[in-house]
Amino acid sequence: MTTGSADTNLLSMRMLHLGLRVSDLERSLAFYTAIGYATVGTVPDTAFGSLTMLQLPGDPFVSLELVHDPARPVQDIGAVNHLVVQVDDLAGTIDELASRGIVAEPPAELGAGMRTSWLTDPDGYRIELVQWPPGHPAGMTAADFVQ
Template sequence: MRTLHIGLRVTDRKDSLAFYEAIGYEVVGCVPETPIGHLTMLKLPDDEFVTVELVHDAKPVVRGTDVSHLVVKVESMADTLEALASQGIEPAGPGHESADGLKTAFVADPDGRRIELVQWPPGHADGMTAADLPPRKDDSDG
């Protein structure tokens, strides 16, 4: 098994699409009329498959009923934040840099969902692995 994608309910399809495209997502396709609303499928340029589905219907999005945050890997935090700022998207709070060079920052989409931007230190794997986490104490932790 593997994770396919995450579906995010959005209030304004146009604003949300502009935001996710500013981060770097590309539209793969749309399914305009489904029982859950208009679906827009997105992926990042280095992704092979759809990773985000924007779901738009007439119901308002209620904060707290969607997700905590998405995480997007960036090559250069400085370049990414500069590019986002040029489109009116500012960080949602201060960023963080660890001693080993891991850099993180958050931005918020038009519905207030946090998107965590991550720049791995040189030589790090493309994704998170068990080596990035503290050792497990026992199986009851998670």
């Protein structure tokens, strides 16, 4: 894995959200709201189809956009490897998801106190739940790759 810094001559940038094409909007909304997302807004008619903006509790911004066009169902999920969602309590999250009918894989310890588990959404997209060890920053940084 390579590390490095972004070109400092570029304008300030940050990742906003991921647009994920879904085959059945209602089924996908039921899944994503069950794992904690809330609908922030919708844009019904675009060149891509309808857009539904989702946000996790505690996040200041939308992080997921469900893109739905009945004429263009999901045919290949291979371009998206996985989504990652940070949780504070992995065991508690897995229990809560189970109470909502969503089965998560057994948790795994990845060293240094990082724990993960996996879910699969209705279209087959994989979602990794991550619990950072105590004291870890809220996101991944170059420090995570120092050997």
